[in-house]
Amino acid sequence: MHTEFIQVASSFTCSPVEPSLRHSLENSGVPTPPRFAMYAQMCQSLLAPDAQAAGTLVLLRLEDWLRDTLKSKPAEMPPQAIREILRARTDEFVQQISTLSQNGKPVWFLPCPSLGWISGKHKLETVCQTYTNLLVARIRSVTQITTLPWPTSLSQSEFQDRSADRLGQIPFTQEAFDTLGKLLGQQLAKSTTRMQTAASSPQDGSTQLSAYLKGLRVEVRLVPALAGDRAHIDRLLRNAATFSLTGEQRDLTEANIDAYLASGNCLLVSVSDRLADYGVTALVAFRAEAEKNVLSIHAFAVSCSVSGKQVEYAVVSALTEFAAEHGLTTLIFEYRPSERNQEVLAFLQSLADAGPGTTYVLPVSASKSRLQAVAAAPEAWTVKFEQKASEGAFTESVH
Secondary structure (H helix, E strand, O other): OOOOEEEEEEOOOOHHHHHHHHHHHHHOOOOOOEEEOOHHHHHHHHHOOOOOEEEEEEEEOHHHHHHHHHOOOOOOOOHHHHHHHHHHHHHHHHHHHHHHHOOOOOEEEEEOOOOOHHHHHOOOHHHHHHHHHHHHHHHOOOOOEEEOOOOHHHOOHHHEOHHHHHHHOOOEOHHHHHHHHHHHHHHHHOOHHHHHHOOOOOOOHHHHHHHHHHHHOOEEEEEEOOHHHHHHHHHHHHHOOOOEOOOOOOOOOHHHHHHHHHHOOEEEEEEEOOOOEEEEEEEEEEEEEHHHOEEEEEEEEEOHHHOOOOHHHHHHHHHHHHHHHOOOOEEEEEOOOOOOOHHHHHHHHHHOEEOOOOEEEEEHHHHHHHHHHHOOOOOOOEEEEEEEOOOOOEEEEEO
16 A cells, blocks of 8 residues: 655645646556645645655646735736736745755746636736746756646636536636546656655755744734725625635625724734735634633634745734733634635644534633743744734834
8 A cells, every 4th residue: 555645735726636637647656645635735735745745746827826816806907016016926935845855855836827717807917927927937047956847738618617616616617627637647657666766865854844834924014994995805705715714704794894994803904024025915703701811812814825834823823912911812713614724724733622512712821831842833933913902002012
């Protein structure tokens, strides 16, 4: 029985390629099966690959870097701002995939065309292709990475599925995935010798990820949501899918948003690092129940644009500090299962204890030690937390 697998990391939902890729590998004499990471986990897949991964196949579509920013934007974004995002994300990706290549195992990189829903809606095909070409030129200079060409047979628009891309970030038709899997299996099979006899000594992936995160200098700022922040609340609660306590709230109403604003305990989270300022990319809402000594978190959503930067850990550390300052002893996360929010469930299970129903309980006294145990780079972030004082002013706590 083979325990090794080929890790597949992509910026979009790539699982439809699995049957044909597996079959093609087997027909080519490669018994190593593919295993797919969620697109929100791409950073972790590159910087901390599973020890059983015999190699990593990376599929990247640049328009996915712009998806969260442009998904619900009412007005067009300035071209310069789009180019700045692509430039910063390109620098970050080259660093990540270059780190992966040092593990001594094969890395295959497939640049995919940006002809999907976001690209078509905002007319970004040309700028995405330009930055894709620049990215490919940079990656080709890394000798340990094999850059694969996009099949010319799949270049026609008939193989794009913008409806599925809009709903589930699935950019291609099943026919295209079937063809792609067959060709990829054949190309990966040519590297079996490298997979079996890689000469480089693998490095500790967790050490690499920790060093990378420390170097990012992530800054997280939590501020109370105000009346003018309705669009942020709507976007995050409606669109966040993989990391959200409630999943995508497609049925969100104006009354729901009014309730979040009226509570006074809805916080917007802005994130920046040395590479870029990502703006408002997360939200958390809670109730302080003094009679029970409990801080109940009923909304917690993080955009995939900052996935892998430990934002969720930073927010929990801020909530722990808030609870302690107010004499509360327990954090309770009110998880509601949905079709796609398994990522937040895995996060809760790693950090908190199962409570009644689908809740998860984190004692304030244990929060710091647990964060240190599960975060890749504990406290590598800086948090600024503005909390409402009894007089209505805001006080700021920094750690």
